[in-house]
Amino acid sequence: xxxxxxxxxxxxxxxxxxxxxxxxxxxxxxxxxxxxxFNPAEFQLIEGTMKNxxxxxxxxxxxxxxxxxxxxxxxxxxxxxxxxxMALHHAPEEFPLxxxxxxxxxxxxxxxxxxxxxxxxxxxxLGWEGLGADVEVITLLLRALDSLGLSGSVVVLGDASxxxxxxxxxxxxxADVLVDYLQEGAYYDFERTLASADALSDHDKKIxxxxxxxxxxxxxxxxxxxxxxxxxxxxxLSEICGALGRLGLGSxxxxxxxxxxxxxxxxxPMFNVYSSPDGVLLGGGGRYDGSLADTRFYCQAVGFGVSLxxxxxxxxxxxxxxxxxxxxxxAYPDRALSYASLLADRGVSFEISWNPDMEASKKFALLRGxxxxxxxxxxxxxxxxxxxxxxxxxxxxxA
Amino acid sequence: xxxxxxxxxxxxxxxxxVIEGAGLPSxxxxxxxxxxxxxxxxxxxxxxxxxxxxxxVSQGLAELALVGNDVTxxxxxxxxxxxxxxxxxxxxxxxxxPELTLxxxxxxxxxxxxxxxxxxxxxxxxxxxxxxxxxxxxxxNGSVELAPALGFAxxxxxxxxxxxxxxxxxxxxxxxxxxVSLRLVANPGILQLRWETLRGTVEAMKKxxxxxxxxx
Numbered sequence: 355x356x357x358x359x360x361x362x363x364x365x366x367x368x369x370x371x372x373x374x375x376x377x378x379x380x381x382x383x384x385x386x387x388x389x390x391x392f393n394p395a396e397f398q399l400i401e402g403t404m405k406n407x408x409x410x411x412x413x414x415x416x417x418x419x420x421x422x423x424x425x426x427x428x429x430x431x432x433x434x435x436x437x438x439x440m441a442l443h444h445a446p447e448e449f450p451l452x453x454x455x456x457x458x459x460x461x462x463x464x465x466x467x468x469x470x471x472x473x474x475x476x477x478x479x480l481g482w483e484g485l486g487a488d489v490e491v492i493t494l495l496l497r498a499l500d501s502l503g504l505s506g507s508v509v510v511l512g513d514a515s516x517x518x519x520x521x522x523x524x525x526x527x528x529a530d531v532l533v534d535y536l537q538e539g540a541y542y543d544f545e546r547t548l549a550s551a552d553a554l555s556d557h558d559k560k561i562x563x564x565x566x567x568x569x570x571x572x573x574x575x576x577x578x579x580x581x582x583x584x585x586x587x588x589x590x591l592s593e594i595c596g597a598l599g600r601l602g603l604g605s606x607x608x609x610x611x612x613x614x615x616x617x618x619x620x621x622x623p624m625f626n627v628y629s630s631p632d633g634v635l636l637g638g639g640g641r642y643d644g645s646l647a648d649t650r651f652y653c654q655a656v657g658f659g660v661s662l663x664x665x666x667x668x669x670x671x672x673x674x675x676x677x678x679x680x681x682x683x684x685a686y687p688d689r690a691l692s693y694a695s696l697l698a699d700r701g702v703s704f705e706i707s708w709n710p711d712m713e714a715s716k717k718f719a720l721l722r723g724x725x726x727x728x729x730x731x732x733x734x735x736x737x738x739x740x741x742x743x744x745x746x747x748x749x750x751x752x753a
Numbered sequence: 754x755x756x757x758x759x760x761x762x763x764x765x766x767x768x769x770x771v772i773e774g775a776g777l778p779s780x781x782x783x784x785x786x787x788x789x790x791x792x793x794x795x796x797x798x799x800x801x802x803x804x805x806x807x808x809x810v811s812q813g814l815a816e817l818a819l820v821g822n823d824v825t826x827x828x829x830x831x832x833x834x835x836x837x838x839x840x841x842x843x844x845x846x847x848x849x850x851p852e853l854t855l856x857x858x859x860x861x862x863x864x865x866x867x868x869x870x871x872x873x874x875x876x877x878x879x880x881x882x883x884x885x886x887x888x889x890x891x892x893x894n895g896s897v898e899l900a901p902a903l904g905f906a907x908x909x910x911x912x913x914x915x916x917x918x919x920x921x922x923x924x925x926x927x928x929x930x931x932x933v934s935l936r937l938v939a940n941p942g943i944l945q946l947r948w949e950t951l952r953g954t955v956e957a958m959k960k961x962x963x964x965x966x967x968x969x
Contacts, residue, residue, distance in 0.1 A: 510945045510946070542834050628945075634942075
């Protein structure tokens, strides 16, 4: 029987263990920084979702009708839920609001991916003006990755406001066309369009055409400031990089000034995060003041979301706690369960075998990767596969 | 070591011309035989079927690739397009019996339900959808010109170079769609992470292509 549709997957085994470990560690870290767990609704009203997502994403939502007849979609964006929650449950004097989550999001896949759903872990820092919020969120992201052994992870920073500001004086819809090309990664079309723009001097064409190639270490910002003569435009990124540098994180930050994603949703500093300098894209985030303004609060918001699955695949595996197999043998179930309670209270990981056949139970324990098998009746532990015997209290660590 | 994916088949000669013109190592590519991986002068070239090139790049197996935009458009994979080499110029078009022109000259409603045979099913669907027209796409892997002649399609959506094959099968270009040529593409993530190591290669190719365009 298969009840899992194409594009969806039920995850178990080592990957599920890894995802749970990543979820627990990252949420533990986020809550220690004052982020409160947030459990958003699985459905979102389609009207508000469509209005607030960039067209590249709104075209990918998975629409459904609620049994109450409201046009909805499966949760397409957790940030929108967080913003809506904040607007309806908190007064401005309670700002900033810090939320963290580990939840699924749903979207039609983009090639080559086929997944309709992904579990993301992330934070939202809502309603605080200033550099501190951006730096806090990026630092928290890198600390979370460190806690999973991904100390070589890299954040690539861009700023969605830079290109529109540089193109702001261009005639007609030229600025929109150029920004669209950058968003689509159509660098050749970007250069070609610039080259044929009569309204621009050759000098302006030359310097603007450099925008997509302004990628690299944070030194790129100094070059860009000189090139565009626009120190004010680069200031948010420069200040973020300066603060991250003083925190010792400078080597894990890269710049991409041609990087624009979902303009109108993001409208300030934004970032992608990779598992290593040669690694995979884990997720991203950034500043989205505009979306917040839709909730009638005119202030800054910033957050990130990373794929729990990609995190689990990329993390450095840690040794799992050794697990015992408790054999109930011929004993009554209550005897084995009392023993289990004792182990659980002491933080020992175990599984109960109800199989009356001792040898079969030992084989099963080996299959499960257990290194000890404990006979509850005789209170003797057998090391697997050597067969060495010990008094079980030596394994329990107490009499 | 920069890794570049190249399509086998008739585009390979154009790729080698660009690589050679840009001053990148290419001697072993000239005598590649059945090798699919060519290491030369600090570069690794991966040779693959054209339709597999976007996958090689999107999976991070190759950092850069030279491939036609007919192939990248059809793959629907997100890639960054860095350069139009100008090689292999042709175009995508709707072709059919000449009398079909009348339907295309009329209102879009006259095209609803048209049966279109194509190897490029995704590009064909997107093209007709951009005109607001719903059509029935019949996916074929080759010899699409047969479909109108045998009566199971009204027209085809295909790549056109000289138009010779169309003419031989009694078909004509009805409506031109996007231009096609050999493009230099990259994985967007790899560009963000390794631009410094790839920039020299990209700039060298750009310089060669631009110089040739100026000469022309």
